Structures are given as structure tokens and as C-alpha cells.
Amino acid sequence: MTKQNQVAVVGAGVLGLIQALLLQRTGHQVTLFERENERLDHHCSSVAAGMIAPFCELNEAEPEAASWGAQALAVWQSILPTLKAPVHSSFEGTLVIAHHQDRTGLQHLAERVKHLGFEHSMRVLSRQTLRDLEPELEGRFAEGLFFSPEGEVDPRMLLPALVQTLRSEGAILRFQTPVEEIQDGKLRVHAEWQEFEWVLDCRGLAARDIFPHIRGVRGEVMLLRAPDVQLRRPIRMVHPRYPLYIVPRPDHHFFIGATAVESESMRKTTVKSALEMLSAAYSLHPAFAEAEIIETRVHLRPTLPEHLPAIRQQGHTLHLNGLTRHGYLLAPYLAKTATHFVQHQTWPEDAHRLHRPQASA
Numbered sequence: 001m002t003k004q005n006q007v008a009v010v011g012a013g014v015l016g017l018i019q020a021l022l023l024q025r026t027g028h029q030v031t032l033f034e035r036e037n038e039r040l041d042h043h044c045s046s047v048a049a050g051m052i053a054p055f056c057e058l059n060e061a062e063p064e065a066a067s068w069g070a071q072a073l074a075v076w077q078s079i080l081p082t083l084k085a086p087v088h089s090s091f092e093g094t095l096v097i098a099h100h101q102d103r104t105g106l107q108h109l110a111e112r113v114k115h116l117g118f119e120h121s122m123r124v125l126s127r128q129t130l131r132d133l134e135p136e137l138e139g140r141f142a143e144g145l146f147f148s149p150e151g152e153v154d155p156r157m158l159l160p161a162l163v164q165t166l167r168s169e170g171a172i173l174r175f176q177t178p179v180e181e182i183q184d185g186k187l188r189v190h191a192e193w194q195e196f197e198w199v200l201d202c203r204g205l206a207a208r209d210i211f212p213h214i215r216g217v218r219g220e221v222m223l224l225r226a227p228d229v230q231l232r233r234p235i236r237m238v239h240p241r242y243p244l245y246i247v248p249r250p251d252h253h254f255f256i257g258a259t260a261v262e263s264e265s266m267r268k269t270t271v272k273s274a275l276e277m278l279s280a281a282y283s284l285h286p287a288f289a290e291a292e293i294i295e296t297r298v299h300l301r302p303t304l305p306e307h308l309p310a311i312r313q314q315g316h317t318l319h320l321n322g323l324t325r326h327g328y329l330l331a332p333y334l335a336k337t338a339t340h341f342v343q344h345q346t347w348p349e350d351a352h353r354l355h356r357p358q359a360s361a
């Protein structure tokens, strides 16, 4: 028999954790199932740089990623101060710059942002205004674009803080508990079926039974420590192949990422990718030459053919997936939309491209 008000969330990536929190906070008793252990260093979510940037990647992204992302940004800003552990985050906007040979990429980005009607989020910078924002870039870049509101959050602090908050707010957390099968409003664990009012499936790439066309897109990131570099905000460099960014973190740490390679290989970072990321950093600021390489990480982004996330409904189960490059940007929007459906059984007006019963299946 279905248990009133009891919901299950499967998967403790950024999507499952934020989904669990929103449901728990709207009066549901949440049980979260995760097949791996509580360290949460195994999944795509643990590798991400944590950029929450709706607009500055619009030359590669769908316009929905920007409008949904702008809503998600507001959700992050309301949730982060309520978590039970401190989480590094900043919302100082993103600077986009290009070397002279890549400056047409900068122009294309500005044109696309205007064409899609997001110009209110963009400021064209001169040499002077660029220097005011990031004094250490003085003399190396003649122009840039500034996008606001945009920000970043540190996934390594955020994921444990979400777990701690869920636990303290009464959610039941079942780590090292693989879900063997999911059906309409029920799931099977240790060969036994359990029924819930709703099941929210947030298994990422493991959900190929529901999303057979989902694929992994390989991404590589590097963590550097560079005591001589002072940058205030994330900087995105226009690059002919990847959207490369440098994200400052406390204690002079900098995340550099991320490659996007059509491959499901989980082999370690290649020399080619490392050279491209490191030379981008060095060309941004020569003091990166003396940086320590703290680590390199690789993971696969769950990506649907439309390059947008999707929610599929099967009775009392919602399958959420396909966050691709935008997991931190869009997870709160997906989770908010699914929470609305659980409460009202209707989809919000602007979510019609999100709720895709047949697409990608």
C-alpha cells in the first residue's frame, strides 16, 4: 500500500540531494537511496567545478538553460544560507575574455546573447572597465564581456553540507543501498519491493533503462594552487574547442576546466587536455607557471540528444536526468519543477520542454 506523504529519491548526486531537500522542506518524509558510500567522491557531481553561469555559455547552450538557470540561481541563493555547514560560494558575475586571435568568438557570444534577449545580463567591457574588475589582467586583454548575476559554489563543501542538512531535517539517508529496479511509485532494494507516494529517480547515467539514448560526455578538470594569482571571480576564456574557465577557490586554489569530449572513457586526463587547460591558465596569468598541480579529475556528464535535461513521468514515479554540463546550474530548477508536480500534479507553464514523456526514450 502507498504510504501517504512518503517519497523516495534515488541517487545522491547534486540533483538527488537538492531534490530530497526541496521535498523534505515541503512536508514530505524523504528516504534517499544511494548505491555508494557517504564520501560522495565517486560521481559526476563530485568532479564538477560548480559554475552557476546561465548566460556566459550561451554560444554553446540552449536558451532554456539560461532562463531555467536564472531561476535556479535564485533557488541556490535562498538555500545556501540555510545549510547546516558552511559552503564556499560567490555571486560576483563571470568575466569572459579572449585572446586577439579568438576575439570573433567573443563577438559571436555577444551577438547571440542579444539575439536571445538576455542582453540585460551582459556588459561590454573596455580595457579600463576590465582592469577595474580584475586588476591583475591589466595589459593582457583589451576587451571582455561581464555577465551578472552569475556565480559558483564549491561542490566539495556543498555535497556534504546537503547531506548534513537533510539528516538534521529528518530525512532518512540510506547509503550503500543500490536500488535494483524502479516502477510506478515503488522500488526494489535487497530483493524486496517498497512503496512510496512518489519515487524520484535521479540516477544520472545509470538510468539507461529509462533513457536509452543518454550518453556520457567526458569532462576533465584540474585543481591548481597558485599563491601569486589574485583573481576575484570566475573567468571564462573563449577557446576554439571548449568553454574553458578558471574558478578561484579559497586558499589560492583554482579550478580549471572543463574539456568536453565525445567519449565514455574514464581513463585519466590526457596530455593534450592537460596542455590545453594549463596553457589557457598560463596565457591568462603568467604566475600560473609556478602553480602546483593538486589534482586532475575526469567524469562523464549525463547527456541527452537535445542537450537539455528532461523529466519523464511513469505514474507515481518521476525520472529526472540529462543535466549534461549544467548540473549545478539547473538541478534546483528541475527539483523545483518536480516538487511542484508532486504537490499539484501540474507542470509549470515554462517547463514544457523539460517534461518530455517520449523524447529521448
Ligand SMILES: Cc1cc2nc3c(=O)[nH]c(=O)nc-3n(C[C@H](O)[C@H](O)[C@H](O)COP(=O)(O)OP(=O)(O)OC[C@H]3O[C@@H](n4cnc5c(N)ncnc54)[C@H](O)[C@@H]3O)c2cc1C
Pocket: 010, 011, 012, 013, 014, 015, 016, 033, 034, 035, 036, 043, 044, 045, 046, 047, 048, 049, 050, 051, 052, 177, 178, 179, 180, 202, 203, 204, 205, 206, 207, 218, 219, 220, 221, 257, 258, 259, 297, 298, 299, 300, 301, 302, 321, 322, 323, 324, 325, 326, 327, 328, 329, 330
Ligand atoms: C569535469 C566536469 C565539470 C563540470 N562542471 C560543471 C559546472 O561548473 N557547472 C555545472 O552546472 N555543471 C558542471 N558539470 C556537470 C555536472 O557535474 C553534472 O551535470 C551533474 O553532476 C549531474 O548530476 P546528477 O545528480 O544528475 O548525476 P550524478 O552526479 O552522476 O549522480 C547520480 C547518483 O546516482 C547514484 N545511483 C546510480 N544508480 C543507482 C542505483 N541503482 N541505486 C542508488 N543510487 C544510484 C550514483 O551512485 C550517483 O551518486 C561538470 C561535469 C564534469 C564532468
